[in-house]
Amino acid sequence: MECQVGIIGDDAAAAGSGLAQxxxxxxxxxxxxxxxxxxxxxxxxxxHCTFNPRRDMAGTRMNSPLFARQWKxxxxxxxxxxxxxxxxPQLQPGRDDxxxxxxxxxxxxxxxxxxxxxxxxxxxxxxxxGVSTNLGIPGTALGGxxxxxxxIVPEDATAGAWPEAHEFNVAHTLPLLATVTTSEEVRGxx
Numbered sequence: 177m178e179c180q181v182g183i184i185g186d187d188a189a190a191a192g193s194g195l196a197q198x199x200x201x202x203x204x205x206x207x208x209x210x211x212x213x214x215x216x217x218x219x220x221x222x223x224h225c226t227f228n229p230r231r232d233m234a235g236t237r238m239n240s241p242l243f244a245r246q247w248k249x250x251x252x253x254x255x256x257x258x259x260x261x262x263x264x265p266q267l268q269p270g271r272d273d274x275x276x277x278x279x280x281x282x283x284x285x286x287x288x289x290x291x292x293x294x295x296x297x298x299x300x301x302x303x304x305x306g307v308s309t310n311l312g313i314p315g316t317a318l319g320g321x322x323x324x325x326x327x328i329v330p331e332d333a334t335a336g337a338w339p340e341a342h343e344f345n346v347a348h349t350l351p352l353l354a355t356v357t358t359s360e361e362v363r364g365x366x
Contacts, residue, residue, distance in 0.1 A: 177306030283315030
């Protein structure tokens with residue numbers, strides 16, 4: 177979930193993004209990379225869910241403070257160009273992986289083909305990794321549950337914008353939506 181350079185990369189951390197800093201401090205990228213390798217070795221589907229709005233933010237409704245901040249930083253050129261925010265270099269999609277992008281919404285099922293892609297692969301359980309435990313992870317977990325999937329969240333393969341927010345959501349929100357576990361337990365189960 178949203179493991180993109182502009183969200184969790186070194187430049188984002190250097191620019192003061194608490195989320196990117198937490199990803200680095202927690203070693204989240206390396207943990208996710210190990211999980212991806214395990215899934216690929218067992219030929220299980222890997223989905224990279226990204227947020228790539230237009231550079232001018234046209235088509236992305238400014239109905240939340242988060243989107244409003246992005247609106248202020250938008251390009252003033254209405255050229256229809258999609259924001260170039262690639263997936264983190266250590267998490268590059270493999271040849272059999274899927275990349276599912278959206279231009280609006282705070283969770284991966286909103287306005288995407290994610291549900292169809294999962295059903296076409298006969299997936300019943302989602303292992304949800306990435307960012308953030310503040311918004312995207314709980315939102316996508318809720319979307320997964322609403323679509324009938326079992327959801328597993330390996331806590332060490334996620335991060336929040338600050339430690340207390342992460343800890344709160346892992347302890348109080350995510351257990352209502354998903355099985356919260358560790359990446360090692362997931363690797364052992366697959």
